[in-house]
Amino acid sequence: MDDLYREQILEHYKRPHNFGRLEDADLDFEDTNPFCGDEQHLFIKLDDEGRVSEVSFEGKGCAISTAATSMLTDELQGMSREELIRLPKEFVLDLLGIDISATRMKCALLGLKIVKSASLGSSADWDDEGRPGDPSEASTAGI
């Protein structure tokens, strides 16, 4: 039994959920893991109340980054931008359910960083634990 590459991780890597583009997204953000150059592009559609109604992502990445973002996108339905911005790292790490070494941490957190960046309308910090603030002041999509 492989710990890091357990079945669920490989399943999400080989067949990522919510994979593809959303052409009429309300929020989107693209970012890179500076360590390896991997890119992910995330798209979010919001409903009338400003909550996530649809989410998707695309890009190239390793098993860890792809699985992490795939799992994360499964959980975002119904969240407000404020809630997205405040998601802690542990949210993703718990979803992965495996020990992540320091060198692979950015792989695990790339998707979360992009979710927060899309919600903020600007690049979020890697260590961002959720910033208070009025999300309505954040500019939208793809800056």
Added chain:
Amino acid sequence: MATASVTSPAGSRSIDEIRAEFPILERRVNGQPLAYLDNGATAQTPLQVLEAMDRYWTEHNANVHRGVHTLSEEATNLYEGARATIARHLGANPRDVIFTRNVTGALNLVAHAWGRANVGEGDRILLTEMEHHSNIVPWYLLAKEVGAELDWVPVDDEGRLDIAALEGALERGPKLIAVAHISNVLGTVNPIADIVRLAHDAGAIAVVDGAQAAPKLPLDLAALGADFYGFTGHKLYGPTGVGVLYGRSEVLEAMPPYEGGGSMIRKVTKERITWADVPARFEAGTPPIAEAIGLAAAVEWLEGVGLAAAHAHEAELGAYALERLADVPGLRVFGPPAGDDRVGIVSLEMKGVHAHDVSEILDRHAIAVRAGHHCAQVLMDRLGVAATTRASLAVYNTREEIDRLIDALHDVRRVFELG
């Protein structure tokens, strides 16, 4: 099985004897003996080099070119002696050998000092698609600053430079061509003497990134005629923190300073500063003294093994690796086939598995390789990949380590259920 050996004019040393000079190679990682195949990033350092640096620190440490006390004189002699050793190794005059912090430092020095004096608006700078970022970014910065244009020599499908395209690009009259002697991703040995000649015929200077070549090939820089040639210590069995920039005398003599500071001046008054002679003009501040001594010791160590013998061993091992890799399903192996223009640097992509995951699983087998874009994103784009896994060989590597690499790649397939 007979023990492999390296035979050189200096004698014959078995690989086991060579390995014994590298204590780190006895390390175990994840419970298994280390197979260090990341030499293109950093090679390991033999005891002879560590001892040379240790001796400096414990017996001679002082600043150079300053005091008249005994230790300072000893340190100066050791430092300048290191320059002389390296110059002899390169077939160069010591005056033409500048110590830098690494090859990045060497290339930035050229881009700043030569580039700002000689490249202006509308001028062209010729690069190749296989360059490391250290031989792209300094030129990009220069081009942005002065309004120059970058041109690119393409890489063909086998991983060689398109020399016809290079000749065509030279017809546009670039001020310089910046080119790697050996690609850090593909292991391609570029026909550097031909490129230098073509550049000179077109009125361009040639700046050569020798980071991967200096540890592997005998060099005669005076005969090669390159205007600048840079390399780094830590890929040549030496320490980090030191590199070398060789420059052709006429070019160096005419070149203005790079960084300002101590050592690089002749006289400083409030009104006027005059510059020190070459090479001191380009070595502002206290240099990496112990590291320069270490690099010279590394050069002597490599000469003791014999560059030709080391190269033959690595070439044989590289060819063996290419042959074995061809039998692993789902692998795309980059670079030219085994031959005179290919060294033991092997980049690969396993279909369906990201390079980082390959590397992670290899590490479980105590096999150290590099995964990523190798600071060569222009080349990654050309190859159509985001990242590759790279094994890069050194003189102390063995067939057994290649066999372990192959077995571990099969394990990657097993973990990722690739059948």
